[in-house]
Amino acid sequence: MGIINRGTIHLTVFALIVLTFPFWFEYTGGYAGLDTKIIIWAIFALGFDLLLITGYLSFGHAAFFGISAYATGLMLLHYSSNIIEAMIVGVVVSTIAAVIIGFLTLRRTGIYFSVLTLAFGEMFHTAAVSIFSGLTGGENGLTGLPTPTLFGEKMQGSNVFYLCAIFLIIGFYLARRITRSPFGLMLKSLKSNQTRLEYIGINVQFYKNSAFVLSSIYAAVAGSLMVIYEPYVATEFLEWKTSGTLVIMSVMGGVGTLFGPMIGAAFMLYFENVASVFLEEQWLLALGIMFMAIVVYLPGGFVDGYKRMMRHWVKKNQA
């Protein structure tokens, strides 16, 4: 098909949807800035999917989101309001943490891995509100940050949106390439049968660690962008709830589909915003019920639901 292949079409459509998001999002009843927040969480969830395709469920990815957020915040506060250095430092620091934590946790599988990542995540959270509170602002979070800038331009409103949108589009392009590469095939094989993968001569540990670190880089970019979006670092960025939210989004949207977790992120943030207006604190209960219904009746998440609907529709039209 030459230059215009399916990949190009998918990517173009995706980019168009993301770039035009603010124009139509306005009419959906979300508050101003929710669109940006959705994009940031979509980056977080998209990267998380690169780990989920290996079958490893981390409950500690808040650590990488949060570490990067704190590092970015501290750079903005003490070094310069320029986001370039702040983002680079945020991502680098967080990635170093991911290499170490990945190395320590990926020696275990299944529930043991999940619990270990949870423990590490909580360790960082506890450290941030206790021994490092002088640096992090403790329970109050990191406040008093200047408005971030890029080449002298203030990063506010739609500037932030497009910055995040560009990261999401690039992130999506890369994630898609990764899942379609030989490397991606190894990640998929890892979930399917780790023993067999070893017995075709693959260093399973290296691939696991790579997927873990790749997903943490996405988390770090998202955490850093979160601080640029709202110049404040909340302790909850590091909390297990953030990791849990990420897991719920991914499962609801459809693990291993790349699109799914992003849709899950959009759905959850939007639902939180809209439903909490009339359900108030009960919105979490509603979410819980929905989550359970999806796990039981639609284990492949929204993406699977969509595929089933399309199949049903095609069948009906053929009959």
Add this chain to the structure above:
Amino acid sequence: MAILVVNNISKHFGGLQALFKVNISVEAGTTHSLIGPNGAGKSTLLNVLTGQIEPNEGSVVFKDRPLLNITPHKINQLGIARVFQTPAIFPEMVLLENVMAAVFASRDGAYKFNLLESRRHAQSVANFAIEILEQVGLQHKIRSEARFLSRGDKRRLELAICLAHKPSLLLLDEPTAGMARHETESTIELLRSISKKNMTIVIVEHDMNVVFALSDTITVLSQGQVIAEGIPDHVRGNPAVIEAYLGKEHA
């Protein structure tokens, strides 16, 4: 020339002596069968050869290289492939991907950070994978998921995965178990054609038709010890072997 030498290997699990001072020498290019009653230690010996189990004593030499204390993936990269007693395949992936994963592993080694290479453009890898699937007779199913295959076909697929590496030593743990008669016949043919391509095969098998049809040499294990070894005709009439299989009164 011996391609694989097992020297004095012993392994116990708690009080159970699964292997006791086992010595085996496998000649390059031959098919060497390992037989013996249930629990004789055959699979345990394969586990030692592929690095899954550390023996308590002894050594293994493959192509003049000591094999102990090496991880399974490295042993595989050295040229030893294994078909397991229960088929180890990638159930959720289609057949073509199952074999392509192995071909990539053979092309790229144990690890390659080739994030941006397109699988679809790796034509030579796909072609080779299809060629192997044809060789084992699964070419008409390359797009179906491996979990939907019959037990016999799963073994063929696993064999295809192993062949992707062009191994110099192929270890097979009961490759015809659970197969119907005609499937067994065609597996014998397949293994025969593979061994003609100068591959060394070590095969663990209970079906004596398969063993006598394929073997150049047979080693008989019983309760962790080698009790007989030789060419098929020599082993067939050996009283110790008959006793191990059928009990004393038949000997």
